Amino acid sequence: MTKISENTTKVHHIRHLTPSTYVLRFDRDQRPFTAGQHVILGIHGQKSAREYSIYSSENDDFFEVLVKAVKPGDVSQKLKELHHGDLLSVEGPMGFFTIEPEIVTQGKVVMIATGTGIAPYHSYVRSYPQLDYKMLHGVRYASEAYDRADYDPSRYVLCTSGENAGNLHGRVTDYLLENEIDTTADYYLCGNVKMIHEAFDILKEKGVNHAKIHAEVYF
């Protein structure tokens, strides 16, 4: 595992989860990292680069990101075509969408995501086995319940808006509206801004203090 230069790293492999979504694994090069942080990735030698939350655990000696190839997709489509040994440019990890250590050990967290917004939560769950969590994952179809087997089924709620195939037929915000909210928990919101803003309003309305709501907007 040789480090080529500070900003360059090598692709291990790609694991395809759906026709559009994949997990890209690459060298970590011993970069320090706290679950919830992201990297800026691009194809080596090309100008465009994008932010991707780290999907792998703090304890893994590689990095993984969960990427949905979108259109027009300057970066997400191109990353999908990479092969073992190809070079990536990488900046980071950086960012503050992390969980305070005392919350990891003593708190309760409710993680709410749409689509690939589940990526940092995968890292939390893999990094902190003792974490007392509940996860709400909002997708259109159950096939987008990425790596569902990695979560404790009693803590994972799949909300499918396009078919009746999850724990709830509807959006994560429907779940929040219909169910009792634990105001002592810390809430994490990640993914599409529309969901984040709606969930924020519902949580505040139901009495959750803003200091306990943490958000990461992807788009």
Added chain:
Amino acid sequence: MNMSDSERVRTIIETQTGYAWTDNEEEANMLGILACSVRQKAIDKVYSRIQKWNKWKHKKSLLTFISGCILADDMEKFLKLFDIVFRMSELEKLPEMIRQYGVVTPASLFTDLTAMPKNESINTFWKVTPHYSSGFEAFVPIQNGCDKFCTFCAVPYTRGREVSRPSGEILDEIANLVGQGYKSITLLGQNVNSYGHDKKGEEITFPQLLERIGEAGDNSGKEFWVYFTSPHPRDMTDEVIEVISRYKCLGKQIHLPIQSGDEKVLIRMNRKHTLEKYRDIIHTIRRLIPEATIFTDIIVGFTGETEEQFENTRKIMDEFRYNMAYIAQYSQRPGAVSSRWVDDVPTEVKKTRYHKLSNDLRRVSAANNRAMVGKIYRVLVTGHDRKAGYLSALTEGKIVTRFASENHDLIGNFVDLKITSSTDFSVEGEVITKT
């Protein structure tokens, strides 16, 4: 930041290349720009300038250079237009580039256009003794780069990650400035109060740095004010405010960017602090330093900003009663995350919001200024006023002041003024004593 950068560039050029400074653009044989990608307008101006300069090349010998915050896309275009393009972290190489010009092509000076400044090279840059352009006001960089990644901002992509300058160097530079009689010193950084975060355990923290400056300053027997800009609310601790309250030389003016008064807009901007946290900071300032003035930065018309969200920003103008706010209409910054989001607030709406908020500011600032009338303020005389027979000055809280005087020797010195009248954004006074 560019003020301090340009002072350092000037020192390097004057001391190592044999060129002498001129204020006359048309007379110069070497012309350079320190660019700022933060505003598209600034970059547009660069293009019109270089086109003009390149025309002059037909008539005289002229070498052009550009540096500063430049995005990769612009960098490529600038390589074709300017003779020399360099990153500030490469400043030490500038004399060599000037000497080699004509032997190598500008592009060959760069191996990796996308590389961020390396820590070692920014350290070398800081060591350059700047040529200060004012005899009483100086800017001292203490930190470079930003790790915050606000979605509207390109700085983390152009300046790279946060790097703190060694505190010993900062304290030496300030001691030197104070020794030379400088009266206003501003500590600079993109994220000034995250000073030391990149060197936890090895370097002192921002409040500790302020404390050392305060201690040394108050014991120096000299009179001067030290400011800092720009801090981030996330890193603004009670300790910082408490230290400012204790030392006479630490200026009682705090610039605390809020950007929006709406919680959801703050989330989309990735500011990573709540309005409540910001409110707590303001309360602490008011409690510990009641005389402090508070300035801010606000963006109106950010992607997705609704009328209701904008109205929340208007409310904070009344709640926090800012002395000054730098209000900007949102525009996409190439490279920033939000440049990939639809800029969906129409220009006309942005303009209307800008005018409404500016009027709110005017009202609040006018009231603050009215409250100064009849009181005595120590001010630093900064230059000639536009009004004939008047000098301009700044209070410790950086409120713009003018007073009748023909005594030009007062420029760069402190005087006491009794405030006699006020306008929306300034006050007028009469001299009481002279230092």
